[in-house]
Amino acid sequence: MTESEAAREKMVRTQLQARGVRSQAVLDAMRAVPRHLFVPELSIEKAYSDRALPTAAGQTISQPYIVARMTELLSVQPGMKVLEVGTGSGYQTAILACMGAEVVTVERSPELLEWARNALAEVCPEVLGTFGAPIRMLLADGSMGAAEDAPYDRILVTAAAPRVPKAYEAQLTDPGRLVIPLGDRYTQTLTIIDRQGDQFTATNDVACRFVPLIGEDGWAPA
Numbered sequence: 040m041t042e043s044e045a046a047r048e049k050m051v052r053t054q055l056q057a058r059g060v061r062s063q064a065v066l067d068a069m070r071a072v073p074r075h076l077f078v079p080e081l082s083i084e085k086a087y088s089d090r091a092l093p094t095a096a097g098q099t100i101s102q103p104y105i106v107a108r109m110t111e112l113l114s115v116q117p118g119m120k121v122l123e124v125g126t127g128s129g130y131q132t133a134i135l136a137c138m139g140a141e142v143v144t145v146e147r148s149p150e151l152l153e154w155a156r157n158a159l160a161e162v163c164p165e166v167l168g169t170f171g172a173p174i175r176m177l178l179a180d181g182s183m184g185a186a187e188d189a190p191y192d193r194i195l196v197t198a199a200a201p202r203v204p205k206a207y208e209a210q211l212t213d214p215g216r217l218v219i220p221l222g223d224r225y226t227q228t229l230t231i232i233d234r235q236g237d238q239f240t241a242t243n244d245v246a247c248r249f250v251p252l253i254g255e256d257g258w259a260p261a
C-alpha cells in the first residue's frame with residue numbers, strides 16, 4: 040500500500056465510518072480518489088487531515104467528512120446526470136464521476152476551473168477512466184444552474200446560499216434531489232430538497248460552513 044492509499048484508508052475509517060457514513064459506493068470513491076492531487080502542494084498527512092483546506096482564489100476544498108456526507112445524502116446511482124455548483128478544486132467532481140455519474144460542474148472563478156481541469160486530467164485516466172463518465176466543466180454563474188444540460192437527476196451545491204436559487208427547482212428531474220448548504224454567510228445547515236411532482240420537501244441535516252455562493256441568485260460579492 041502506498042503512503043497516500045494508507046492515508047485514504049485511515050481517513051475513511053477514522054473520519055467517515057466513525058461519523059456514520061455507511062454508503063459503500065461513497066466509501067469506495069473516497070478510498071479511490073487521490074485527494075492530495077487536488078490541493079496545492081501539501082504533505083500527504085495534511086492533504087488527508089480532518090478539515091477544509093485552502094485552494095486558489097481564497098476558496099476552499101471541503102473537509103472529507105462533509106464531501107462524503109453530502110455525497111451520501113445526494114444518493115447518486117451510476118448513470119445519473121448530476122449538476123455540481125462550485126467546482127473549486129475538482130475533488131467533489133472526481134468523487135461523483137468515480138461513482139459513475141455524468142457530471143456537469145459550474146465554477147465562477149477561471150483560475151479554479153483551470154486548476155480543477157488540470158487535476159482531473161491527471162486523475163481521470165487512472166481513477167475515473169474505467170467509468171467512462173463524461174465531465175462537462177463550465178465557467179458561469181452557477182446560482183442560475185446550467186439550463187443547457189438540464190434536467191438533472193441530482194443537484195449538489197458546494198457553496199453557501201441564502202435561499203434555494205429559483206432555477207434549480209425547474210432544472211431538477213421529477214423525482215429529483217438537491218443538496219445545498221442554506222443559511223447566512225458564516226454558518227449553514229446542509230439541506231436536502233426532494234422533488235415529487237410539484238412538491239418540494241426540505242429536510243435539514245448537519246451544520247456546516249461553506250464559502251458563499253456569489254451570483255445573481257446568491258450573495259453579492261463582499
Ligand code: SAM
Nearest residue numbers: 125127128130131146147181182197252253254
Ligand atoms: N466542490 C469543491 C471541491 O471539491 O473542491 C469545493 C467548492 S468551494 C467550497 C466553493 C466554490 O464555489 C468556490 O470554488 C467558488 O469559487 C465557487 N462559487 C461561488 N459562487 C459561485 C457561483 N455563483 N457559480 C459557480 N461557482 C461558484
